[in-house]
Amino acid sequence: MELGILALIxxxxxxGVAGGLLNAWSCHHRILAIEENLKIVLGAIDxxxxxxxxxxxxxxKSEAAKVRWSKKEREDDEIGQLLSTKAKGPLLDMHPWDPxxxxxxxx
Numbered sequence: 767m768e769l770g771i772l773a774l775i776x777x778x779x780x781x782g783v784a785g786g787l788l789n790a791w792s793c794h795h796r797i798l799a800i801e802e803n804l805k806i807v808l809g810a811i812d813x814x815x816x817x818x819x820x821x822x823x824x825x826x827k828s829e830a831a832k833v834r835w836s837k838k839e840r841e842d843d844e845i846g847q848l849l850s851t852k853a854k855g856p857l858l859d860m861h862p863w864d865p866x867x868x869x870x871x872x873x
Contacts, residue, residue, distance in 0.1 A: 849863050
């Protein structure tokens, strides 16, 4: 009888310990699953933010290039207009880019 009671006590304690271990393992498993999911989500968010930053930087650089090239085109147009104007004075039929007219004021 005493041996049966001791076996029953050992069985109950063993079942309690096993239940506690299983419960702790399931909680630990859930926490690990949440951590892995969080790593995936945060990695995806970081990738998306990096992609958006690259898009914004590319747009800013393209706008800056448009401004820079339009400035260059405007300067080229102004130089072209200056070169296409005819000289004043007795050299009316000669162009300003003609080396024969360089240094001559037409007076």
